[in-house]
Amino acid sequence: MTAGITVFNDWGTVQIDENWAAMSLRHKTQIAVQTPATGAQAFNGSITFAATSPMVFWKADAPIYALTSTNNGNGTWTYTFRASDPTFATVYVFDTPEWATQNYGLEIFNAFGVKVFGDQLSPLKLAKVIPIGAVPLVWAGLPLGDYAVTTSDPGFRSETYAADIERTAVFSCGARHLGNGASCDWVLARDSIPFAVNSQSFTPKFLVIADVAGL
Template identity: 90%
Template sequence: MTAGIAVYNDWGTVQIDENWAAMSLRQKTQIAVQTPATGAQAYNGNLTFAAVSPVVFWKADAPIYVLTSTNNGNGTWTYTFRATDPTFATVYVFDTPEWATQNYGLEVFNASGVKVFGDQLSSLKLAKVLPIGGTVPLVWGGLPPGEYAVTTSDPGFKSETYAADIERTAVFSCGARHLANGASCDWVLARDGIPFAVNSQSFTPQFLLVADVAGL
């Protein structure tokens, strides 16, 4: 950039400038992932919230993943989470900070007048971006004990054909859960009982992301 402000972190990565905004906590809430799913022996939980460009992390006692995310077109989003077994999750919604106003402190705006930082907000603190590298299930505990939430870069995909009276196919996606010192991920049933056989295949997510949510 030729003018304005640029903020870098300790690794030399741009955190705030004309093109980058500091994602900030917009909502923290608990949901039940306990509604029986249609088309799979699994469970769903929904969350609707206001946001501009959300990034969602969670803490859960079992692996969950984002089955669907829908922009409702009126400033709200609806996310559906899925788990193999009933569970509860604490969901953290981070968003670009243009939605927030403050009466004092430091605010940074880009050239279009969009707010990209506010020092009264709780910014997203990434503790680890972990390459999954084709390994699912995965357990990683390389962080100091703390409070962490997780998400994946994408849900991935795996299909398996099994035999009953006739061949059936099951489809899985990759769910994540937090650990006291890191995170783990495992396959979660997306759909089963598909009445034909397919060639077994899998595409694991690229990254498991871990956020430090202590104090949030």
């Protein structure tokens, strides 16, 4: 940018400027991923929240993934999570900070008057981005702490099995937090599809870990 303010982090990456906003915690809530799914021997749990550009992390007792994410068009989003077994999850929603107002402290706005930073907010702290070479994966390379996790995409795997006729099961990659990292494994997305396809796999690209200590 030719004018204004540019803030860099310790790694030399732009943290705040005309084009970048500091993602900040907007919601933290616990959900039950326990509703029997349709078309799969799996379980769902949903959450609806107000947000502009959400980035969603979670802590869960079992691997889960975002089955759907829907912009409802009224300032809210709905996320549905899926797990192979019933579980609970704590969901952290980070968002660009234009929703938050302050009466004191430091605020930074871009040229359009949109708030891109507020010092009264809790910024997203990325602890690690892990390339996923294969699933399942366990990565435990962080100091003991309080972490939440997400993936860049849920990936995809299908396999054919024999029943009265050949059928297909489809899986996506779920993630869960660890005390010193995160892990991911395949979660059943749909089964008993009454036709066969060639088995195939598209591994998700990245496992993303956030430090949520104190949030």
